[in-house]
Amino acid sequence: QVQLVESGGGVVQPGRSLRLSCVASGFTFNTHGMHWVRQAPGKGLEWVAAISYDGSDKYCADSVKDRFSISRDNSKNTLYLQMNGLRAEDTALYYCAKDRSTPAIESWGQGTLVTVSS
Amino acid sequence: QSALTQPASVSGSPGQSITISCTGTSSDIGGYNYVSWYQQHPGQAPKLMIYDVSNRPSGVPERFSASKSGNTASLTISGLQAEDEADYYCSSYTSSNTRIFGGGTKLTVL
Numbered sequence: 121q122v123q124l125v126e127s128g129g130g131v132v133q134p135g136r137s138l139r140l141s142c143v144a145s146g147f148t149f150n151t152h153g154m155h156w157v158r159q160a161p162g163k164g165l166e167w168v169a170a171i172s173y174d175g176s177d178k179y180c181a182d183s184v185k186d187r188f189s190i191s192r193d194n195s196k197n198t199l200y201l202q203m204n205g206l207r208a209e210d211t212a213l214y215y216c217a218k219d220r221s222t223p224a225i226e227s228w229g230q231g232t233l234v235t236v237s238s
Numbered sequence: 239q240s241a242l243t244q245p246a247s248v249s250g251s252p253g254q255s256i257t258i259s260c261t262g263t264s265s266d267i268g269g270y271n272y273v274s275w276y277q278q279h280p281g282q283a284p285k286l287m288i289y290d291v292s293n294r295p296s297g298v299p300e301r302f303s304a305s306k307s308g309n310t311a312s313l314t315i316s317g318l319q320a321e322d323e324a325d326y327y328c329s330s331y332t333s334s335n336t337r338i339f340g341g342g343t344k345l346t347v348l
Contacts, residue, residue: 179335182239
């Protein structure tokens with residue numbers, strides 16, 4: 121079955137950087153678009169970024185544009201999120217997620233928690 | 239881009255039906271048949287319940303149905319059960335090739 125395992129979260133000071141990783145298994149990774157979605161404590165879901173199956177197309181939410189970048193290594197079945205210039209409002213549980221063949225997120229990891237605090 | 243608009247909360251008794259609305263714009267819900275719905279229980283990851291406006295993934299009970307009219311999508315749960323108590327989120331593909339979520343609706347089964 122599909123497994124998405126995120127890592128790389130932690131406590132970081134404002135302005136610093138962090139890189140999240142997501143190792144995928146149970147499906148053909150290089151044929152599916154992937155996403156990062158975050159959820160601040162007690163709040164709703166917020167879409168963060170997406171990448172096409174081959175990494176040629178990337179999209180980011182306005183709230184993180186110019187600070188976050190999404191990438192993937194299909195040889196390692198791994199998705200990444202590079203987060204620079206972190207702010208307190210970036211504090212959230214970050215989910216790695218897999219797209220269906222049509223634009224719908226169909227599988228989610230358990231998330232990795234990022235806390236931005238001095 | 240602002241989140242899709244959902245009611246903050248809805249409630250119903252076991253066996254009853256409830257409907258959750260999700261309003262967007264012609265750049266998202268109204269422009270594409272790519273609306274999806276997610277169920278999230280406390281402390282758990284979201285679960286896909288509906289995709290492409292009205293399709294149920296394997297394993298999702300037939301009690302869950304959905305539709306779309308113009309810029310508004312709706313999720314209906316019939317024959318409410320205690321286990322349906324959760325947060326529900328709608329989501330849509332957008333004209334910018336991004337995704338957008340609703341603010342979430344807390345369903346309480348009385």
